[in-house]
Amino acid sequence: MAKKSLLSKIKITYNAPVTLTFALISALILLIDTLSKGAVIPSFFTAPGNIKSPDPFNPVSTLDYLRLFSHVLGHTDWNHFLGNMAFILLLGPVIEERYGSVILSVMMTITALVTGVLNVCFSPAPLLGSSDIAFMMILLASFTSISKSQIPLSFILILILYIGREILGGGKEQNISTLAHIAGGICGSLFAFLATPRPKAQKTTGTAPTANAKSIKARLEEIDRQSPRFADKKNKTDYADSESTVIGSIEL
DSSP states (O other): OHHHHHHHHOOOOOOOHHHHHHHHHHHHHHHHHHHTTSSSHHHHSSBOBOTTSSSBOOTTOHHHHHHHHHGGGOOSSHHHHHHHHHHHHHHHHHHHHHHOHHHHHHHHHHHHHHHHHHHHHHOSSOBOSSHHHHHHHHHHHHOSSOBTTBOOHHHHHHHHHHHHHHHHHGGGSTTOOHHHHHHHHHHHHHHHHHHOOOOOOOOOOSSSOOHHHHHHHHHHHHHHHHSHHHHHHHHHHHHHHHHHHHHHHHHO
């Protein structure tokens, strides 16, 4: 009975709507593409390349402009999909809780656009996959203690290791552009500097002392209470109060 009551209290929550919706849509698109034998993703969820590409960008095509955004939803296969979603589903809920669903969706949209535009300008190969989104989240998660004068060493290390890995081994992975990772990382870095919530500075006025001043005042009051001088004053005050009380009772 105890186990049943415990299981009845457990509820599955849709805790990160943007992250989970992104993952579910990507999985559905890949499933449809698999069932259609690769007819969906190359046409609708792949960013075009430059003029040297077999699939160049067509400036008069509305679909090509949409593909600058939608390419992050397409993946070459399930291994490619699972590799990206392992990072996105791990880091996405944490980032979404910190920045909010709206801010995260804006981050992902701009990152997809920047990556798609850069691919159209510089890459002859079509681009697909959410690697830029995953890398953006990795960098955003590194900024847990960001401030104007401090940069976490973990951010610097992960930036060097991840970009270094992509530069050294980028040509070995088909349809995964090194440019996408770098662009996503740059966007993530900018978002971290611009959108990280910072505590509000306390205003110091003559009527509202700071926390430091309050602590000093409390310490001084404590010292006064423990001093013999304060004890003498307290005894005299108590004595005076007792006399007024007696006089008052006599007058009554």
